[in-house]
Amino acid sequence: GEDVEQSLFLSVREGDSSVINCTYTDSSSTYLYWYKQEPGAGLQLLTYIFSNMDMKQDQRLTVLLNKKDKHLSLRIADTQTGDSAIYFCARGANRDDKIIFGKGTRLHILP
Amino acid sequence: DTGVSQNPRHKITKRGQNVTFRCDPISEHNRLYWYRQTLGQGPEFLTYFQNEAQLEKSRLLSDRFSAERPKGSFSTLEIQRTEQGDSAMYLCASSPRGATEAFFGQGTRLTVV
Numbered sequence: 001g002e003d004v005e006q007s008l009f010l011s012v013r014e015g016d017s018s019v020i021n022c023t024y025t026d027s028s029s030t031y032l033y034w035y036k037q038e039p040g041a042g043l044q045l046l047t048y049i050f051s052n053m054d055m056k057q058d059q060r061l062t063v064l065l066n067k068k069d070k071h072l073s074l075r076i077a078d079t080q081t082g083d084s085a086i087y088f089c090a091r092g093a094n095r096d097d098k099i100i101f102g103k104g105t106r107l108h109i110l111p
Numbered sequence: 112d113t114g115v116s117q118n119p120r121h122k123i124t125k126r127g128q129n130v131t132f133r134c135d136p137i138s139e140h141n142r143l144y145w146y147r148q149t150l151g152q153g154p155e156f157l158t159y160f161q162n163e164a165q166l167e168k169s170r171l172l173s174d175r176f177s178a179e180r181p182k183g184s185f186s187t188l189e190i191q192r193t194e195q196g197d198s199a200m201y202l203c204a205s206s207p208r209g210a211t212e213a214f215f216g217q218g219t220r221l222t223v224v
Contacts, residue, residue, distance in 0.1 A: 004153075031211060042115075043154065043202070043215040088153050098144060098167065099213060101153030 004102035006089050011108045018076040020105045022089030025070065029091035032065060033099060034074045037086045046074070046087075076107075084109045115216035117203050123222045124193055131189045132219045136205030143186050144213060145178055146202040147171070154202055160186060193223045 006022040024032070033048040049056045049063045049072070056063045062075040076083055086104040116135040124130050136143050141162050146154035157176070158168045162183035172178075175193075180186040190197055200220050204213040 008151075040217075042217045043204075045212045048211055090153075098156045098159055099154075100156065101146075103151065103153045 003100050004089055004091060006087075006102040006105050008103065009106050009108065011110055012079050013110045014079060014081060016079055018074075018079045018083065018107055020074045020076075020087050020089075020107065022072040022074075022102055023070055024072065024089070024091050026091065026093075026100075027070065028093050029070075030094060031092040032063075032072050033088075033090040033092065034061075034063065034072075035088040035090060035101070037088065037104070038084075043088070079107075079109060081109050083107060115203055115205050115214050117201075117216040117219050119219055120217065121220045121222075123224060126193055126195060126223055128193055129189065129191045130193055130221060131187050132201055132203075132221075134186045134188070134203030134205075134216060136184070136186070136203070137207075137214055140205035140207050140214075141183070142206045142208070142210075142213075143180055144204040144206075145186070145188055146204065148200040148202055148218070149198075157188075190221075193221075195223045197221060198223045 004024045012018040030051050034046045035043045036046050037043050049065050060077045064073045086106050088104045089102040090099045092099045118133045144159040145157040148154045156169050158178050160180040163180050175191045178188045200218040202218045204215045206213040
């Protein structure tokens, strides 16, 4: 199977919460990341979590990590049209090591 | 600082031709990474440098691919004898020593016809 797996599509109504899920296989992953990619734009780091944490909150973003199940999720509260993008889950072994990405989840916002 | 700069932004080439892309990282970032992204996929790691030293190469990087960072600043990625399967977005990223975040450029889109 793939190293980092995530569902390909998610549709959410504007104002609702979006939850994007991800699983990974490598237990040596020390850093887990969420990147955002908008059309015509480069990859932007949204947030990351260190493997000894189980939750991180940053404004509308909440990251949950279940290290035992190797499951990572990104919750976006009060989803806005500007949140429409592809969200990549990614992992890294060390602080400035190469990053391994999932295939991305395309978030579509319904009016 | 203008961020990570990649040139050209777009390249169309005929199969069999050689192409070279350039990446200018953020000033004083000692780590530089190359990734490749095809439609519907996430970025795939190709190689990375710490200063001028190439530390790791993916098995995706065939013998036709070569990357250099001669003075530890800008980097070039060359593809020899291009094939249609090389069509992709080539992304460059850089990070300072010990950083958590890698900063990505907007990429070079290669189309092999």
